[in-house]
Amino acid sequence: MTVPPGPTEPSEPSLPPHEPNRDMPTExxxxxxxxxxxxxxxxxxxxxYIQGAGKPxxxxxxxxxxxxxxxxxxxxxxxxxxxxxxxxxxLNLYPYNSGHVLICPYRHLADYTELSAVESAEFGDFTTRxxxxxxxxxxxxxxxxxxxxxxxxxxxxAAHLHQHVxxxxxxxxxxxxxxxxxKVLPQLxxxxxxxxxxxxxxx
Ligand SMILES: [Zn+2]
Numbered sequence: 001m002t003v004p005p006g007p008t009e010p011s012e013p014s015l016p017p018h019e020p021n022r023d024m025p026t027e028x029x030x031x032x033x034x035x036x037x038x039x040x041x042x043x044x045x046x047x048x049y050i051q052g053a054g055k056p057x058x059x060x061x062x063x064x065x066x067x068x069x070x071x072x073x074x075x076x077x078x079x080x081x082x083x084x085x086x087x088x089x090x091l092n093l094y095p096y097n098s099g100h101v102l103i104c105p106y107r108h109l110a111d112y113t114e115l116s117a118v119e120s121a122e123f124g125d126f127t128t129r130x131x132x133x134x135x136x137x138x139x140x141x142x143x144x145x146x147x148x149x150x151x152x153x154x155x156x157x158a159a160h161l162h163q164h165v166x167x168x169x170x171x172x173x174x175x176x177x178x179x180x181x182x183k184v185l186p187q188l189x190x191x192x193x194x195x196x197x198x199x200x201x202x203x
Pocket of ligand 1: 107
């Protein structure tokens with residue numbers, strides 16, 4: 001299974017069905033104004049990452065990594081849904097569907113096998129909580145869940161492990177790549193974050 005790209009992964013070539021070139025206007029969604037609208041809509045939220053993540057902030061290889069920077073921002077700025085002891089849940093800036101969540105360890109590590117036992121446990125627990133929060137908040141019919149390990153596998157930010165949790169609804173494959181561009185506005189992302197944060201299971 002391939003899963004859609006992470007927060008700053010706009011140009012991953014191998015991730016259907018939300019591969020960015022397909023994200024551009026299609027015959028089903030024509031209109032000259034669309035590319036401009038797309039850029040304006042996304043720029044503010046991308047900026048939150050770019051300001052902190054677009055350039056190295058220190059000598060370490062992980063400094064400037066968006067998944068390392070995000071937890072240093074407020075939940076609202078970074079679109080973080082929930083924070084655990086060792087992992088956190090964040091909205092994908094380039095969601096395939098509304099509510100597309102990424103589970104990330106705080107530690108900058110690339111491979112699933114590098115997770116410690118306790119990190120792995122919380123990683124799994126957060127995946128479960130994300131599913132429950134999404135079910136409670138928006139009643140999806142199914143989910144795509146998984147990781148792309150390595151750039152060759154489609155990971156845009158291969159250096160920092162992240163698990164995709166993508167809610168699915170019947171028929172969404174046909175219209176969501178198009179409609180999603182229209183309905184996944186920054187305000188909706190903020191709303192989605194609040195919705196999921198409120199629905200996030202405790203304890
Ligand atoms: Zn990182």
